[in-house]
Amino acid sequence: MENKIENLAQIIKDSNNIVFFGGAGCSCESGIPDFRSSNGLFNEKLNITFTPEQLVSHTFYIRYPEEFFRFYKSKLIYPDAKPNDAHLALAKLEEMGKLKAIVTQNIDGLHQAAGSKNVFELHGSVHRNYCTKCHEFYDAKFIIDSKGAPTCTKCGGTVKPDVVLYEEGLDDNVIRDAVDAISKADTLIIGGTSLVVYPAAGLINYFKGKNLILINKSTTSADNKADLVINDSIGKVFNDVMKLI
Numbered sequence: 001m002e003n004k005i006e007n008l009a010q011i012i013k014d015s016n017n018i019v020f021f022g023g024a025g026c027s028c029e030s031g032i033p034d035f036r037s038s039n040g041l042f043n044e045k046l047n048i049t050f051t052p053e054q055l056v057s058h059t060f061y062i063r064y065p066e067e068f069f070r071f072y073k074s075k076l077i078y079p080d081a082k083p084n085d086a087h088l089a090l091a092k093l094e095e096m097g098k099l100k101a102i103v104t105q106n107i108d109g110l111h112q113a114a115g116s117k118n119v120f121e122l123h124g125s126v127h128r129n130y131c132t133k134c135h136e137f138y139d140a141k142f143i144i145d146s147k148g149a150p151t152c153t154k155c156g157g158t159v160k161p162d163v164v165l166y167e168e169g170l171d172d173n174v175i176r177d178a179v180d181a182i183s184k185a186d187t188l189i190i191g192g193t194s195l196v197v198y199p200a201a202g203l204i205n206y207f208k209g210k211n212l213i214l215i216n217k218s219t220t221s222a223d224n225k226a227d228l229v230i231n232d233s234i235g236k237v238f239n240d241v242m243k244l245i
Contacts (some may be wrong), residue, residue, distance in 0.1 A: 009244035017186040023105045025192025028236040029084040057166040065149035084116035089238035091115035103183035120178040122200045124163040133157030182206045191215040191234045
């Protein structure tokens with residue numbers, strides 16, 4: 001493992017255009033669990049069995065707005081979460097001019113909280129919410145403090161999180177910018193993701209650079225394509241690497 005950490009540190013030193021592609025594993029170390037882990041309470045209340053994916057689908061949002069927001073607020077918003085070593089290391093690498101972009105599947109805003117500037121949020125953010133009628137902006141606190149389904153204080157319309165729900169498409173502009181960044185990178189570091197959520201995971205196929213790095217606790221479908229695979233905690237890996245840079 002020590003040799004792999006030294007190898008990664010050297011790759012970062014030699015790189016000038018790094019892109020980081022991350023998933024839920026980055027947030028887990030900040031105390032944010034995968035939302036798939038607990039949904040029994042909501043199934044009991046509705047007396048219907050729903051998968052976690054269905055609970056955050058566009059159909060569920062439309063049909064059961066109060067239940068949707070109850071699940072959303074309790075399982076997807078973590079206002080007290082703080083950036084961990086991985087977030088802080090990536091922000092530092094951007095400050096050093098090494099890291100050019102972060103492409104994330106997470107919706108928690110922790111990369112920005114750590115200081116990262118160029119972040120492409122494939123699935124949106126819990127920190128942005130808009131009225132579906134007049135497009136008035138609301139922050140996460142407004143959603144948390146609302147009782148039931150939140151409504152606009154100006155026009156009474158429904159306030160929807162700027163989060164990509166199942167059955168909804170990704171934002172074309174975000175996709176375009178993410179693809180552009182990945183295709184220009186000389187090093188792509190994939191971390192904290194098992195690469196099973198599509199179409200987001202398919203974006204890594206646009207990488208044509210020199211070094212493909214995978215940091216994840218479990219194996220992924222892209223391990224055989226990688227130049228370096230580290231199966232460990234992403235926060236620990238980055239903490240060790242930054243000591244050598």
